[in-house]
Amino acid sequence: MSRRIVGIAGKRLVLSNLEKELYPAYGFTKAAMLEYYESMADYILPHLGNRALTLKRYPDGVEGDFFFEKRCPSYRPEWVKTADIPQGSGERMRVCLVNNAETLAWAANLASLELHVPLNRAVTPETSDSVVFDLDPGSPADIIDCGRVALILRELLADLGLSSYVKTSGKKGLHVYVALNSPDVSFDHTKKFSKAVAIVMQRNYPGLVTARMSKGYRNAKVFINWSQNDSSKTMICIYSLRAAEKPYVSFPLEWKELKRLTGRRDPEKFQVLPAEAVRRVAKYGDLFRDLLSIKQRLPHL
Amino acid sequence: MIKKNSTGKVPPRLSSGKDRETSFQSIWSGTISFSLVAIPVQLVKAVEPGRVSFRMLHGTDFSPLLRRMYCPEEGKIVGQDEIIRGFETAPGRYIVITDEELESVSPQRSRTIEIVRFTDINEIDRVCYNHPYYLVPARGGEKAYSLLSEIMRRTGKAGIARFVLGEREYLVAIKSTGGVLNLITLHYSEEILSDGELAPEADAIDAGEKARIKKTIRKMTTDFAPGKYSDRRRGKIVTFLKKKLKEKAAVEAPEALEEEAVGPADLMAALQESMSRVKKIH
Numbered sequence: 001m002s003r004r005i006v007g008i009a010g011k012r013l014v015l016s017n018l019e020k021e022l023y024p025a026y027g028f029t030k031a032a033m034l035e036y037y038e039s040m041a042d043y044i045l046p047h048l049g050n051r052a053l054t055l056k057r058y059p060d061g062v063e064g065d066f067f068f069e070k071r072c073p074s075y076r077p078e079w080v081k082t083a084d085i086p087q088g089s090g091e092r093m094r095v096c097l098v099n100n101a102e103t104l105a106w107a108a109n110l111a112s113l114e115l116h117v118p119l120n121r122a123v124t125p126e127t128s129d130s131v132v133f134d135l136d137p138g139s140p141a142d143i144i145d146c147g148r149v150a151l152i153l154r155e156l157l158a159d160l161g162l163s164s165y166v167k168t169s170g171k172k173g174l175h176v177y178v179a180l181n182s183p184d185v186s187f188d189h190t191k192k193f194s195k196a197v198a199i200v201m202q203r204n205y206p207g208l209v210t211a212r213m214s215k216g217y218r219n220a221k222v223f224i225n226w227s228q229n230d231s232s233k234t235m236i237c238i239y240s241l242r243a244a245e246k247p248y249v250s251f252p253l254e255w256k257e258l259k260r261l262t263g264r265r266d267p268e269k270f271q272v273l274p275a276e277a278v279r280r281v282a283k284y285g286d287l288f289r290d291l292l293s294i295k296q297r298l299p300h301l
Numbered sequence: 302m303i304k305k306n307s308t309g310k311v312p313p314r315l316s317s318g319k320d321r322e323t324s325f326q327s328i329w330s331g332t333i334s335f336s337l338v339a340i341p342v343q344l345v346k347a348v349e350p351g352r353v354s355f356r357m358l359h360g361t362d363f364s365p366l367l368r369r370m371y372c373p374e375e376g377k378i379v380g381q382d383e384i385i386r387g388f389e390t391a392p393g394r395y396i397v398i399t400d401e402e403l404e405s406v407s408p409q410r411s412r413t414i415e416i417v418r419f420t421d422i423n424e425i426d427r428v429c430y431n432h433p434y435y436l437v438p439a440r441g442g443e444k445a446y447s448l449l450s451e452i453m454r455r456t457g458k459a460g461i462a463r464f465v466l467g468e469r470e471y472l473v474a475i476k477s478t479g480g481v482l483n484l485i486t487l488h489y490s491e492e493i494l495s496d497g498e499l500a501p502e503a504d505a506i507d508a509g510e511k512a513r514i515k516k517t518i519r520k521m522t523t524d525f526a527p528g529k530y531s532d533r534r535r536g537k538i539v540t541f542l543k544k545k546l547k548e549k550a551a552v553e554a555p556e557a558l559e560e561e562a563v564g565p566a567d568l569m570a571a572l573q574e575s576m577s578r579v580k581k582i583h
Contacts, residue, residue: 152579159575196564200572204580216553300568 008102011079015109022061022113028247028274030111036241036274037108041101043286044239048104050121052085052095054234055107056114062243069112072096077106083122088232097122113243116234119190125231127183128190130291131298132235133176133197134169134225138210138218143270146174147262149209149222153201154255160299165291166258168270170242170250174258175235179294187231189301194226238288239277249277252287329466330439331412333449333475333482340446341439342414344466344484348433353538363552408470414484416460416475425459425474429487436475436482446482453477 002018018031037044055069072082072094081097098104098115107115119128133153135146150166153176157164165177180190198211201224210221217223228235236242236250251272253261261270272280327343334340357366369378386403387395438446453460453476460475464484471486564572 155579155582156572156575159578160571192564193568196568196572199564200569200576203573204576214553300565300571 006105008105009100011077011102013077013102013105013109015105017111020061022058022111023245023247024061024063025245026247032274033113033241033247034105034108036247036278037104038101039278040239040281041104043281044115044237045098045101045104046286046292047238047288048098048115048117050083050097050099050123051117052083052122052234053098053107054116055096055110055112056116056243057110057112058243059111061111062113062245066243070095073110077102079103080106085122086125095122113241113247115237115240117237118231118234119229120187120231124183126186128180128185128187128229128231130180131178131190131194132228133194134228134235135174135176136218136223136225137172138215138221138223141218141220141222143168143172143174143267144262144265145208145222146172147258147270149201149205149224150174150176150258151255151262152205153197153224156197156201162296162298163294165252165288166255167238167250167252167288168248168272169236170240170248170271171244172267175250177288177291178298179291179296180298181293181295182297185298187229189298190229191226193298193301194224194229198224198226239281241274246271247274248272249274251277251280254287328434331414332442333414333416333436333460333462335416335460338445338449339413340449341442342436342446342482343439345435345437347435347483351532351535353535353542407468408465411465414462414464414473414475416462418461419458420461422457422459422474422476425487426493428493429490430474431486431488434484434486436484447480450477450480450482453482454480 002016004015004018006013006015015034018029018034020030022028022030022033052070053072056066057069058064058066070093072080073096076082076096080103081099082094083097084092084094087093096103096107098107119130119132120126121129133150135149135153137143137146154164154166157176157178162178165179167175167177169175195211198209201209202211208221210217210223211226212218213223213225213227227233238250238252240250241247242250248271253270327345329344330342332339332341358364359366370384371377372379386398386400388398389395436446452458458476462473462475464471464473464486472489474485474487476483476485
């Protein structure tokens with residue numbers, strides 16, 4: 001199998017198995033995947049930086065087995081930044097921090113197609129930088145129903161004085177974020193808030209929304225998964241690839257774009273492939289950039 | 302006499318050591334004592350009522366329902382903190398009893414079953430039998446336990462004791478059946494209703510009729526085999542439930558979103574207010 005030795009920022013890295021078809025049905029190779037992450041580095045790194053990376057590795061491609069890796073592998077190059085984070089058990093765990101392009105390339109080379117990160121930074125384990133509403137459609141509801149829910153949610157949040165951002169999950173759902181960026185906002189606050197929002201949404205749109213996790217209740221409805229607002233949970237990082245038949249990307253949408261897509265009623269149109277992702281960030285920049293900086297306060301908490 | 306071992310129910314195994322402790326659940330542990338004897342024991346269930354019980358559900362979404370205290374006067378549900386006890390002295394008149402007052406007359410918890418008398422088993426009228434339990438030896442008590450149960454079995458004696466379980470003090474009989482000590486809670490004599498008035502006055506009975514009934518009874522007499530009889534209604538319900546489960550999957554209760562955990566009241570109110578404005582515009 002092919003190998004290529006590359007130098008990134010003066011660091012030497014051996015990239016391997018470059019011809020491997022990671023998405024066989026789509027013909028997307030490991031080389032293409034590495035190239036994608038390399039092109040997107042400037043946009044994705046701010047969102048990965050200083051957060052505990054969970055690797056989701058697909059050594060045999062998306063049709064093979066995968067495994068999660070939270071602990072930073074011991075065979076990491078010495079230049080990979082790490083942090084020791086507390087776990088529920090009271091023990092600490094060493095995790096990788098993807099703070100630069102060479103670490104991103106290294107992680108991608110481990111066939112970590114999906115990059116998951118928590119809502120907190122490693123140094124502040126209890127501080128949630130944002131609130132997330134993970135909109136998950138229960139079949140036969142689909143991403144269009146998620147779009148309808150997201151649009152209502154955006155109005156509701158706006159009425160409370162909160163601006164919000166939306167991205168595709170790269171699978172069937174949408175993720176709506178509210179930036180907070182305040183050191184004194186804990187997951188207790190964000191969970192309480194997101195749960196209350198989910199319940200109010202369910203009460204007002206009982207045919208469309210459910211705040212309940214159990215499968216029976218998700219049937220034909222959009223589940224607003226508020227429980228993702230937890231220090232133990234991670235979200236798929238924006239611009240990360242997803243493991244599915246096609247290499248869809250978790251990609252940000254402008255609200256007017258979401259409105260247009262929701263009206264068009266074609267679920268496929270929501271999805272963004274790597275080439276389009278590279279083209280769009282080059283043209284529009286990072287639509288999620290401000291999520292990392294603007295400060296907002298949750299009302300009544 | 303009913304033999305427990307022939308009921309088809311498996312009595313707790315009397316093997317030694319650890320596996321016994323995990324094979325059944327102990328309700329109470331302590332010692333049986335009398336004179337200078339003290340035997341460490343555990344109390345376990347002797348009967349498991351076979352009743353098929355049903356949950357009451359809300360027909361619209363299958364939520365399991367709760368019982369709540371309702372005040373007909375105010376037409377509302379009364380919270381736990383507003384509920385007190387009263388003893389009705391006359392219609393509409395009550396003496397109020399506090400938890401502390403009730404506590405003060407409750408028996409002290411005790412770790413012993415103190416046998417105060419032994420008596421012939423047959424002396425205890427069966428109408429007094431209330432609820433049966435098994436006693437099993439705890440670690441180190443096996444030898445003394447075997448000895449006591451063997452002697453009680455041979456002599457046909459039952460031990461009478463006072464025993465505190467939960468909030469109440471029970472009068473109990475301890476007897477030996479097939480090497481196992483049974484503890485049976487007894488009804489206090491004041492609970493037993495007299496049967497004095499129930500027997501009809503004896504008339505002169507025709508000798509032929511007497512002989513005929515005697516003969517019929519003799520013909521119908523066999524050993525009692527409890528295993529031959531089962532709760533037929535329960536059997537039918539179980540069969541029916543199994544059939545229904547095969548035909549149609551069980552319905553699912555909604556996940557509990559406990560009311561008090563919904564969210565702070567002013568947040569919920571603010572959200573609903575915003576929600577209403579948003580709905581108006583849409």
